[in-house]
Amino acid sequence: MSELKCTDVVENIMNYIDQELDQTTLFTLEKHLEMCPECKSFVDTYKRMLSLSGNLKNQIFVTTDIRKRLKNLLKTKIKPH
Amino acid sequence: MNIFKKLLQSVLIRCGNLYNFQNDEKLINLYIQEKDECAFDELVNRYIDRIYSLCFRITKNKEITEDVVQEIFITLSQKLHTFRAESTFSTWLYRISTNAALMKLRKEKRHNNEVISDDVNYSENNNNNFTYIAKDSSKRPDVFLLRKESENEFNNALNKLPETYRLVIHLKDIDGFSYSQIANILEITTQAVKSRIHRARLELRNELSDYFHEWSEN
Numbered sequence: 158m159s160e161l162k163c164t165d166v167v168e169n170i171m172n173y174i175d176q177e178l179d180q181t182t183l184f185t186l187e188k189h190l191e192m193c194p195e196c197k198s199f200v201d202t203y204k205r206m207l208s209l210s211g212n213l214k215n216q217i218f219v220t221t222d223i224r225k226r227l228k229n230l231l232k233t234k235i236k237p238h
Numbered sequence: 239m240n241i242f243k244k245l246l247q248s249v250l251i252r253c254g255n256l257y258n259f260q261n262d263e264k265l266i267n268l269y270i271q272e273k274d275e276c277a278f279d280e281l282v283n284r285y286i287d288r289i290y291s292l293c294f295r296i297t298k299n300k301e302i303t304e305d306v307v308q309e310i311f312i313t314l315s316q317k318l319h320t321f322r323a324e325s326t327f328s329t330w331l332y333r334i335s336t337n338a339a340l341m342k343l344r345k346e347k348r349h350n351n352e353v354i355s356d357d358v359n360y361s362e363n364n365n366n367n368f369t370y371i372a373k374d375s376s377k378r379p380d381v382f383l384l385r386k387e388s389e390n391e392f393n394n395a396l397n398k399l400p401e402t403y404r405l406v407i408h409l410k411d412i413d414g415f416s417y418s419q420i421a422n423i424l425e426i427t428t429q430a431v432k433s434r435i436h437r438a439r440l441e442l443r444n445e446l447s448d449y450f451h452e453w454s455e456n
Contacts, residue, residue, distance in 0.1 A: 167440070170436075171432060171436050202443060202446070202450040203443055206392075206439065206442060207411060211411065212389060212392075214412060216291070216412075217290075227307060231282060234308075235311070
C-alpha cells in the first residue's frame with residue numbers, strides 16, 4: 158500500500174484495533190494519521206467508544222427484585238426430566 | 239476406594255456452596271444424570287444477569303425481557319440433555335437466548351403493529367423509566383458521576399441502532415466474545431460477523447458524535 162486515503166483508514170480500522178495489519182500497511186496508516194487530523198480524530202474517538210463499551214462489562218440491568226421474582230418463578234416451573 | 243472418593247465428593251458438593259466451584263459441564267451432568275436441582279440453580283445464578291442484559295439489549299423492554307428470560311431457562315431445563323459440548327455451554331446458551339429474544343421481539347412487534355415501548359431512557363430526570371445498576375468501585379462522587387454520564391450517553395446511542403447492530407456490539411464489545419464465538423452464536427460466518435461489527439461501530443460512533451465533540455473540547 159503505497160499511498161493511503163482517508164477511506165482506507167475507515168476500511169482498516171478493525172484490523173488496526175485488533176493489531177492484525179501487516180507491517181507495511183500499519184506503517185503507512187500511522188504515517189497518514191500523523192498528517193491527517195480528521196483521521197487521527199476518527200481513530201481517537203473510535204478507541205474512546207471501545208473504552209466506553211468496555212466500561213459496561215460489569216453493568217447489570219437486572220434489579221434484585223427482578224432476579225428474585227424470576228428465580229421464584231423458575232423454581233415453581235422447573236423440574237428435572 | 240474410588241467409590242468412597244466419589245461418595246465423599248458427592249456429599250461435599252451437596253453441602254454448602256461447593257456448586258460454585260464446579261464448571262458448567264459438571265453442573266450439567268449433575269442435573270441430567272442425578273436430577274440435581276441445585277446444579278441447575280447454580281447455572282441460573284451464574285447466567286441470569288448476563289442473559290437478562292443480552293435480552294434487554296435486544297428487546298429494550300423489561301416486561302418482554304422478563305417473559306423471554308423465563309422461557310429461556312424453562313427451555314434450558316428441558317433441552318439441557320441435547321447440549322453436545324461442540325461449543326462451550328455459554329455460547330450455546332447465548333445462541334438459544336438470542337434466538338428466543340429476537341423471535342419474541344418480532345412476535346410482539348407483529349402483535350402490537352410494530353410499536354413496542356422502550357424502557358431504556360437513561361436520563362436521570364425521568365424516574366418512571368427503567369434504570370440500570372452499574373457496579374462501580376469508585377468512591378469519588380465526581381468520578382462516579384462522570385462515568386455514569388458517559389455510560390448513559392453510550393447506552394442511549396447504542397439503543398438507537400437496529401437490534402442486529404445492538405446485538406453484535408453487546409456480544410463483542412460488552413460481553414467480550416471472540417469473532418468465531420459470535421459466528422457460532424449467530425450461526426453466520428466469521429467474515430459476516432466482522433462486517434456487521436464494522437458497520438455497527440461506525441453507526442454507533444456516528445450516534446456518539448455530539449458527545450465526542452464535547453469530549454474533544456474538554
